[in-house]
Amino acid sequence: MRPASSVIREVLEETESVRTLRLDHSFDPLPGQYMMLWVRGVDEIPMSFSGPDLITVQRVGPATRAIFSLDVGDSVGVRGPLGTGFSLTGRSALLIGGGVGVAPLAFLGERARAVGMEVTSLLGFRSTSEAVFLDRFRRLGRVVLTTDDGSEGICGHTSAGLCELDPSAFDQIYLCGPEVMMWDVIRRCQGMESRIQACISRYIKCAIGVCGSCCIDPDGIRVCVEGPVIRADRLTAGEFGRYRRGPSGGPDVCKSVH
Amino acid sequence: MRPASSVIREVLEETESVRTLRLDHSFDPLPGQYMMLWVRGVDEIPMSFSGPDLITVQRVGPATRAIFSLDVGDSVGVRGPLGTGFSLTGRSALLIGGGVGVAPLAFLGERARAVGMEVTSLLGFRSTSEAVFLDRFRRLGRVVLTTDDGSEGICGHTSAGLCELDPSAFDQIYLCGPEVMMWDVIRRCQGMESRIQACISRYIKCAIGVCGSCCIDPDGIRVCVEGPVIRADRLTAGEFGRYRRGPSGGPDVCKSVH
C-alpha cells in the first residue's frame, strides 16, 4: 500500500554515525523484517527493525544523512513490515553481528529470551566508539566482542571471535552484518549451513517482488520478499560473498575481508 | 459485477406472448427484486423474478423477442438480484396485479403463505387467453379475476374487482402491473398509501444508481436501487401515474386508463 505517515517520537544517539529512531506506532514486525523508509523529497531505503517501533540508522549517504537531519515531531513515510523474519528454533541461539547489522539481532535476541532460549552473542565493530547495543546484548547472555582496532575485546574481524566459541554447540546461528563478514562465518561453519540464518542486503527498490533489483544468483531469489533472512545453504553456490548488484543492476565485486 | 453466464434449463409457455424461463442457478432474490438480463448482441433489460430461478417474459420488442428465440441449453448474461424487494408485514396480504405484472406477485404470495400470512389476489388480464399463473395464485387463497373483454371473471379493468373486496381489511397491499392500473388502485385506496407497496417500472439502464435514467419526480428516487418496490405514499405527488421517461430521458405521458 501507499507509505503511511509516521512521526518520530524519540531520537537516540548510539554513536557518532548511528542513531535509533522511535516511531509513533508499532509495526508488529518479526525480527529480521524491514521497512521501506521514505525520506520525502530524497529517497526511499530499506531499514531493519531494531525493535517493534525502532530503527537504527547508520549515516552513509544522502538518504541516511537526511534522516540524521530529522527531529522528534518530524514525520517519514513507512511501508512495512516487509520480507521474511528470522525463525526461532531450538533452545540455544548464537547471534553473530557486525556494525549496524547488530540492530535486528538485538531485537531477535530479546524475542529469543522471551521464549526461553539461551542467547550468546558474537559482535564485531571497527572500534569501541562504534559499538552499539552492547547493553542490550549483555542483558541477554554471554557476549564475545571483537574490534578491528583492538580498542575493546578481541582484536580483529568478527570471525576472530569464533575461536572463543563452539558454533556447532548452538541449535541455530543468526547472522547480520557486512556481507564479507557473513560469508567468512559461513565458510568457517562448513557443514552447519542448514542451521544458519543470514539477514542479507541487496539493492531493494520495489520491495514487492516485481522490479528484479534484489534478485540473487544462481536461483533468482527475490531478497525483498523471499528474504532478507535466508538460510545459508541457499547462499553458498552463487553471488553471495562474491559480488552484488548496484542500482543499475550491474554486479560489483564484494570487498574481500582481508 | 460483470454479468454472470446462466444457462436456460426449462422454457414454459404461459400464453402466446408470455414465457417463463428457468435458469441454472438460484439467485436467492426477494420477491420484487429484479435482474438485468443480457441477451448477447441485442440489449440488456430488467426482469423481475417470478421465482428463485424463474423469470417470466412478455414479448413486446427486440430484446424480449430475442429471448423468445432462445431454447433450453442457451445461455444469457445475468446481473442480480437487484433493487429492493417487497417487505412482508402484517397477517393478511392483498396482491393486485395486471398482465405480466402478476409474475413477481405469484412469487411474493408463495413466500407470504410460507410465513403463514393470508393471501388474497386480485388479478386483471386483457382476456382469459392472456392470464398467467392463475393456478399458482389459486393455491394461495381467494382469487378475484377481471378481464377487459369479459372472457372470464369480472368484465373490466383490474380496479373493477376492488368492489368485491374491502382493501382496508388487509394489513398490506402489494401492487404490480401497468402504471395506470396501479395509479388507479392507489387513488381508490386513498388514505391507505402507507400500507401499499408498488413494484414500479422505469427505464433502467445502469441498474446501479449512477446514470439517472430511472429517477422519478419529485424527489429523484432512483428506481433501480431505491426501488422498484416503493411505498405508495412516495408516489402520489409527482410523475407516477402522469408521465414517465423514455430512453432519452424525455417524459412521455402515461396512457390514461380509460
Place this chain on the structure above:
Amino acid sequence: MISLAGDVGGLRLRNPLMLAAGILGTTGASLARAGREGAGAVVTKSVGLTPRDGHPGPTVVRIGVGLINAMGLPNPSYLAFQQEIDLAREGGVPVVASVFGSDPSEFSQVASGLVADAFELNLSCPHAERYGAEIGCQPANVEEVTRAVKRAVGAPVWVKLTPNVSDIVGLGLAAQQGGADAVVAINTLKAMAIDVESGYPILGNRFGGLSGPAIKPVAIRCVYELSAALDIPVIGVGGVGCWQDAAEMILAGASAVQIGTALSGGYQVFRDIAAGLSKYLVRKDMTLEEMRGLARRRS
C-alpha cells in the same frame, strides 16, 4: 467547521464538491437532490441538439476497479431539457449545463438555447461517434469550440478534457486560449470488457469509458500537469470516492472536485467528503487555498 467555500471558474461555491456530468443528471429532481444532499454544484447530463436514446445495453459494466460505460449520450435534446435545469435549481446550488455537439456551431446553438449558471463543454466522451473526444483530441478544435460558445453565452464556460491523448496540457492551453473560464479533467479512458463465457464485448457499444478508482492516478497526473501550465482553474474529476481522494486532487492543483462513479454508494458521499476535508484542514491548520497545488511546491 472551517469554510470550504470559494470561487471556482466564475461560480461561487459553498464547497468544492460537484456532481459530475452524466451522473444522476437526467432529471431536475435528481440534480436538485444532489444539491440538497451536500454537493456544492451540479453538472447535468450532456445535452445536444436532437433527442438521442443512447446505445443499446449493457450500458454500464461494473468491474473490480471501477465502471466501464457507454451510455451513448442519451438526452431529450436541449429544447426539452430547460425544464430539468429549472427544477434542478431548487437544489439551491449552481447548475452547470453539460453540452455536446459535433462542431462549434452545434455547441453554440445548444448552449445559447439554455439558461444555466455555467456551461461545461463535453469535448471528451470516448464512445460517441462524431462527438466528444473525436473532436476534443485536437487542440485546434478545442479552441474553436470554446471560442464559439464563449461568444454565444454570457455564463462561464468550462471545457472538459479527454485523457486519451499524449498531451493533455496542449488541450488545456487551447481551451484557455479560446477563453474558457476553467478546464475539467478528466473524462473517462477509452476501454472495453469482454465476456469470457460467450466471447461478446459486454457493452452494447463494444467500446466505453473507464471511470472510478482505476483512473484516479491518471486524473491526478492530468490535474497536476494542467494546473502547472494553465492560468485558469482546473476542476479535477476521476475516481474520487473519499476525502483522501479529494485531498489528493486539491494537493495536485484542483480548484474543485467532481464526483461520478462513487455516487453508486449513495448521495452521502458529498457530506462525507466535505466533513473529511474540513477535519483535515483543521488538523493541518491550513486553508483550502493553501492546500491547493501544494504537491507542486513540494517537488
Place this chain on the structure above:
Amino acid sequence: MISLAGDVGGLRLRNPLMLAAGILGTTGASLARAGREGAGAVVTKSVGLTPRDGHPGPTVVRIGVGLINAMGLPNPSYLAFQQEIDLAREGGVPVVASVFGSDPSEFSQVASGLVADAFELNLSCPHAERYGAEIGCQPANVEEVTRAVKRAVGAPVWVKLTPNVSDIVGLGLAAQQGGADAVVAINTLKAMAIDVESGYPILGNRFGGLSGPAIKPVAIRCVYELSAALDIPVIGVGGVGCWQDAAEMILAGASAVQIGTALSGGYQVFRDIAAGLSKYLVRKDMTLEEMRGLARRRS
C-alpha cells in the same frame, strides 16, 4: 491437457504466457526462473546504451487498483547485459531483449550489440525523459526506429506501444510499416500519486506508469483495436492476473499475453493461468487459434 503451443511473432512458444519487460528481468537468474516456473518466453528489463541507476525512490507505489512505478530504466548498459541473457537461456524458453534508445541509431546500436531470440523495442515507457513514450507517441518515429532495428538485427523485432495517445492503431500501423514482427500493447498509463499527509508526490520521479488491474480494460480495448487493424500479431499486456484476464486478452485478439504486476503474487501465476486456459479450451471444445479474436467476430 490441450496444447497451448504456437508461433508468435517469429518465435515458437510452448505456451502464450510471457514475463513482461522490466518485471524480474534484471538478472539472468530471475529470468531463467520464470522460464522454469512455467512462462512460455521471458522479456528482459529494458537495456540501453549506457548504465543508468534509475530514479530515486520511492520507485513503486502500490495502490488498490495496481501499481504506479517510475524505475527510470535502470540498467547496466547492453555491454554488461549479454551475460544475463546468456544465463536467462538456461530457463529453457526464448529470451526477448527489451531495448530502449533515444533515436533510431541508438536503438540499432543496442539491439545489434546483443544476441537474443527476439527484440522488443520500448517505445512506450511513460516516465523517462527523451526515451520511451516521448518518441513513441509519434507514428513516424515508431516506423523509423522499427525499420532501423529490423535492418540491424536478424532476430524478430516486436514494438511495444504506448496507450497514452488518441490513436494507438496509428502507432501499430507504423510499426507494421517499419517491418515489425509483432506489436506489444500496452505499456503503462502515465499517472501519479500524492501523499495526502505531506503533500509530496510519492514517486521520486513524481510521474510514473500505472499497471495492474486498473489498466486491463484499456489494454483489452487497445488489443481489440490493434488486432482488427494489423496483419502482424498483437501481444497483449496490462492487468493480467488470472486465466479469465488472459482469456479476455486472447478473445480480444492477442496472440500471446505478457504478465507483469501480477508477479508480485509469485511466479506460479504462469502455471495457474496456463492450467485455467487449458481447462477453458477443453470445456469450450475450442483451440487457442479459434479462440483468438472471437470477440471481434461476435460484435
